Amino acid sequence: MLTLTDSATTVVKAIIDQNPDAETVGVRINSQGADANFELGVAVVAAPEEADLVVEHDGARVFLDETATTLLADKVLDAQVGQDGSVNFAIGQQPGV
Template identity: 55%
Template sequence: MLTMTQTAAEAVKQIVARVPQAEDGGVRIRDAGADTGFELSVAPDPEPTDTIVVTDGARVFLDETAAHALDDRVLDAELGGDGSVRFALGTQA
């Protein structure tokens, strides 16, 4: 199952906090296909078939295809001084 670093968890919480209607929600990752890659969006709730990953209160919702594709991955993030976030995927050790 996908895991998150502390930095990624903090980034997810910051992103979700910016969307008032999703304050108890999370970041949803959807596999948009080989040509597009993964789409990230803020969602107030997971879809019924989503896998939910929780780290320190940060919630990530994975659609079925993304959950399978990211099964052995670690979600990390880089926080910019201007409030920007850059996510990266690594392989679990």
Template identity: 55%
Template sequence: MLTMTDTAAEAVKTIVSNNSGGDDGGVRIRDTGQQNGFELSVAPAPEPEDTVVDSAGARVFLDQTATTALDDRVLDAELGQDGSVRFALGLQG
């Protein structure tokens, strides 16, 4: 199952709180089916078929295809000085 680094968890919590995600909100990762890969968006709650990954209070919702594709991955984040966030996927150790 997808895991998150502490930095990614903090980034997810910040993004959700800044975008009115609410207490049940999270970042939803959807597999677009294209070479570019995945689409991230803030969601107020998971879709019924989503897998929910919770790490230190940060919630990520994965659609069915993303759940399979990201099974052995770790979500990391790089925080810019301007407040920007850049997510990256790596292999679990």
């Protein structure tokens, strides 16, 4: 299952906390086909889609569509915040996998 680094957890929680409906917000990863291209965006929804996998770590919620769930099963999500406040997400291999 996808895991989150401490940095990614902090960033995702910060995104969630900026929304008034924080209990329903998560960062959603949508696959763009089976060639491992992904789109990352903030989803403000009442609940994840029915087929989504919800990865939750210390209050950070990430919603994965079915294809992303499969392709990211052995991956880790990381995030870096730039000096200008911009966020860059990266997906890497889990250690030991």
